[in-house]
Amino acid sequence: MLIKNESFRVFRQEEETWLNCISLSFTKHLKSNHYPLRFAIVAVEKNEIVLETTILEYDPQQSYSQGFKNIEILHPRRKSFQDSFFGVVQIIPTGIRCEFGGFAGDACPSTNLLAATADFLVTHPNAVNASEINEMAQNVLYVEGKSLDDFMLGHLGLRQVTSNKIGTFVDSLGIDYLNEVINTLNAACAVKGLDSSMYMLLQEELGVKIAWTESGCAVGTVLNPEAIVKGVEKLIAHGVTAVGGVSVIHGVTKDMFDQHLQGKMPNPSGGIEAIITHLISKIFRIPTAHAPLPYYQDIKEKDIYNPRASAEFISTPHYFCVLKGLAKAPHLIPLLDLDNPPPHLITLNHIGAVVVPASCLGGIPALI
Template sequence: MIENRQYRLKISEIPPNKSLLDISKQVLEGEIIRWYISQITSEFVTIEATLYSEPLAKIHESVETQYYPGKSVVINIVPTGIGCSIGGYAGDATPTTNLLASTVDYLITNPNTVNASNFINLKNNVVYAEGHSIDLFCQGIVNFYLPYANTVGLVIEKSEDWKIDILFNIVNAVRAIYGVNILEPVITDEPIYSRCIQNEVGAFVGTVDNPEVLFKASQELIAKGANAIAITTNVQDLPSEIYAKHFRGECPNPVGGVEAIISHLIMKKFNIPAAHAPLLNIKDLDLKHNIVDARGAGEMASQSGLACVLVGLQKAPQIKVQPNIRIADLININNVLAVVIPATCLGGVPVLEIQKYCIPVIAVRENHTILDISQSKIQLNNIIEVNSYTEAAGMILALKNGIHVESLSRPFMTLCP
């Protein structure tokens, strides 16, 4: 069973020598699929978490003492389900992602940043990584093993024949155009029932009624040689008015929350890359205009959300070496120059975990979210606030070239005896 739970901590009861990360880990219990700090007031810290009732895979090793010099890496995160104005729609953070990728050897990002249904445009050095694997990477628990190519397995939720036909045409198009190795898809015997949920702070999360159906189909594909899993389901309980507002450009996509839960769940169960797509994009909505907001147009122009996921998983990183896959390169937490993230959502695992490595976090003000976990609230080390992703790209170049940030702005302090 999957449960979404809220934890509220009294600030007065938090010891002054304890970090929010340490306190959060003490409070969270059971198998955590996903968690983040959603609110900080003068009295309370609020944590949103999604839990699973059964044991999942554990990874206890550490790779933080390992070094693979010569490669520069930036992690660019656009969190899912919290209303990001850039990247909260349909792949609309792709230009900023590719800009940042041009400054380093590798740019790690989550699927939400670049997925746009039938459209996806990744520079060759963009590492398409599921959110839980990014959490593990930022904790220094795993390396990212970059494959020449993955063998992708596809789980399709039981649906009407005409919907299945659409999906198989997409699968065959991706095979023919992008050269992705996709196994014969598994269609589940029963519905998976993935559901969209909005929590108290207004963020979108989700749940899955029949995760065992999802696990069984994934296991069947893994047994046939899959080392990456794509999932496509009919997302239930989508609020039609909010979805219509999304296409009018008034709010980001509400589907992202449940998609993150599904991909996290598969990654935590099998320790291989995973990503989710809606089976069919909903278009029977009360829209004022047939031409939708440009940021969501990729979704409106596509029948399904599936193609981008299949392409993205082709070279998604593995978190462990497997006998049936060849590795092209390897990156590690010690290669990371910086983490880039919207300035109001600094309460997620990557930002909190990265603090112990003294890696700068570049907080971008122009990417607005519904949260207010900013530097003024959370008071973390190594936060560099910038106005835009263009400025963030310049900051990365400064870090990469060893140029101290203070020397780039004025007034410039003169040292005196």
């Protein structure tokens, strides 16, 4: 597998929907062994769209390749009806310098306020993860971003659960911090009662590196994504129903982190973390989230003047928020259609509103 980031310029006909325009672009630009892990519209110039995309190039002979042949955005499904059970989807993209949600879990208060207006709210880890803190409301459903996109495209339903068995993979380069991760897992078991004791130290280095797009958004790559796939396969074979990961992320400098604290730069690791979890979500259809091991522990200064970033400084593995989110994360159930979905599933038919930051209209939930 090879992960790469590319930019396209796409012409949009006036009568054409945004979603259809992007679908046609993918049909034109993607090779038969390519899958778009994530994308964003980053600029619109008259009738021309600038599309930044993370593409996975895969080996068609591998066992996992069959799933990549189904590119969900090429086959969007529309709501069949509006259910009386009213849900809201909230998206706060990571790695683009959001005013709220651009730091460590600082969107959680607004998330909970919004959740209080609905029967339930579906959001993704970036909105509520804050190092050792995750204070999302009881009616907030914690769904990884790729799975949330596919939910909005009508390809997945959500089945609520009372608990998950959580497995954790640890980047082999993070062995110096393994005890901190284990203590986090053990504390979650002892104090919160979570089923989170299972972990796996990967045998191979992942090679996680940040990168930046032309528009200034944070992205990145994983040099050895197969190591993630192998690790998750083994965890699932041992019965886990949700997967978390902690990885060492390369390329962050002191200047980058200082600028991030000052609100001048997106979270440098936000984009690559999303790429990792998107890969897991697509292949395994399992709840997942990720936390960075302290790649910047020696370069960050413990600032006390930006409360939105304070959670960055109270932890080493930054991982308990992930465990708390995954503890009751809904299971992901493939759907045949939206006309007659199983009654116990939450589907697109339950969604009455989508809430995104005012200038973040370039992703699937805003385009449906």
